[in-house]
Amino acid sequence: MTAQVDTERPVVIASGDQLKAKRLPTWAPVAVAAAAIVLAAGLVMGTGWGGPVLTGVVAAVLFIVGLGVAGGVVEGRRAGSNRVATTLIYSAFLLALAPLLSVAFVLVTKGFERLDGNFLGTSMKNISAFDANGGAYHAIIGTLEQAGIATLITVPLGIAGAIYIVEYGRGFLANAIRFFVDVMTGIPSIVAGLFILSFWVFVVTPIFNDGRPGYSGFAAALALSVLMLPTVVRSTEEMLRLVPGALREGAYALGIPKWKTIMKIVLPTAGPGIVTGCMLAVARAAGETAPVLLVAGGNPAINFSPFSDNQSSLSLYVFEQAGVASQYAPARAWAAALTLVVIVLTLTVLAKLLARRNKLAR
Structure with missing residues (x-):
């Protein structure tokens, strides 16, 4: 018994646009960061809850959440989660690097004051x-x-x-x-x-x-x-x-x-x-x-x-x-x-x- 092949059903070939996944535009992270900073400044400094440090922390949290939401809506849940994880990794790197750079900056600025031939x-x-x-x-x-x-x-x-x-x-x-x-x-x-x-x-x-x-x-x-x-x-x-x-x-x-x-x-x-x-x-x-x-x-x-x-x-x-x-x-x-x-x-x-x-x- 041989299988019959339906030769009359049209074969649909995906176009190039259908093969490309939707992605956020390159300016989207910058826009989300700017919006997070403005919103954090309004919430923290506008209400008198804190100063620049707390504003930076709140802005970072809002940026991560906003980028994850935007990526999930446009690119899908998996791509949005990937953006959040990538942002967290880069944030951890910057947090680890900040004390080292701070110490190096203070050491160089104060050390050169007396570093001479004498x-x-x-x-x-x-x-x-x-x-x-x-x-x-x-x-x-x-x-x-x-x-x-x-x-x-x-x-x-x-x-x-x-x-x-x-x-x-x-x-x-x-x-x-x-x-x-x-x-x-x-x-x-x-x-x-x-x-x-x-x-x-x-x-x-x-x-x-x-x-x-x-x-x-x-x-x-x-x-x-x-x-x-x-x-x-x-x-x-x-x-x-x-x-x-x-x-x-x-x-x-x-x-x-x-x-x-x-x-x-x-x-x-x-x-x-x-x-x-x-x-x-x-x-x-x-x-x-x-x-x-x-x-x-x-x-x-x-x-x-x-x-x-x-x-x-x-x-x-x-x-x-x-x-x-x-x-x-x-x-x-x-x-x-x-x-x-x-x-x-x-x-x-x-x-x-x-x-x-x-x-x-x-």
Whole structure:
């Protein structure tokens, strides 16, 4: 029995206009935003309920609701819901970005007031609280030396620990290392400073210093290393786990030893992510104040040696200047904070460019 096909029924072909979904005009969001602002100003400021902040909040709510209603009427319920969700995502992004931009704006505007050659080239030695001169050269030297020594200590140890956890570690020992790294991530900086103070300053250094405690920039670097280590280990571990297993298997199939596979294939592949994690650790270490205050003590004069005598840092300098009752101290504090941010930003950019250059060279 064969099926009969109705050849007499006309076939309707959809036109181009029928295939196109209706969409709001490009000026519709702007019009909805303008209407929301006018309506919010009339409801809030016109009635005396609040000021510009409340007006902005009400206008944002009215804009989201109005755009969703307009999109639902013209484009359909699904498209209207999509517009609302997209607007909420962009709003969340702007809310998260607003504090960062506000802090950056205040930091730059107030920091440039005192950021000059005198500030960058002099120290606070023989500078009183009521002296307009004085700078942070000694603190810049201390920050670079302490963060540099901490990086030299921490990065090899952290990368080696992550390699062991991912590539070699199995069973109880690997789980124990991972657990203690997670615990160290939440250690307050003051605890790290107290640990180095009680162990290195009061126990180790008196052996080589005629029984006297040895406060120094190196002790501050050790305390910063304790804070940096968990960040380096965890970030490196996650980056190593992202390396495809097929790369390892291909190297093993070619007869390449495991250690050479890790050094020549795994680490270079995860290199950019590892650099990012290390720079996050450096940024945290450069901004710590409590460990430096406990084990380095601070010093208004220039001290190029991190292994002897007290030493200052930019974070400690900001802390000290913020607590000085002087009309010149706040400007110095803001300038030091801006200098610290510029140093960290410069190091981060250089590290990322170096990692990118090495990746392109391969």
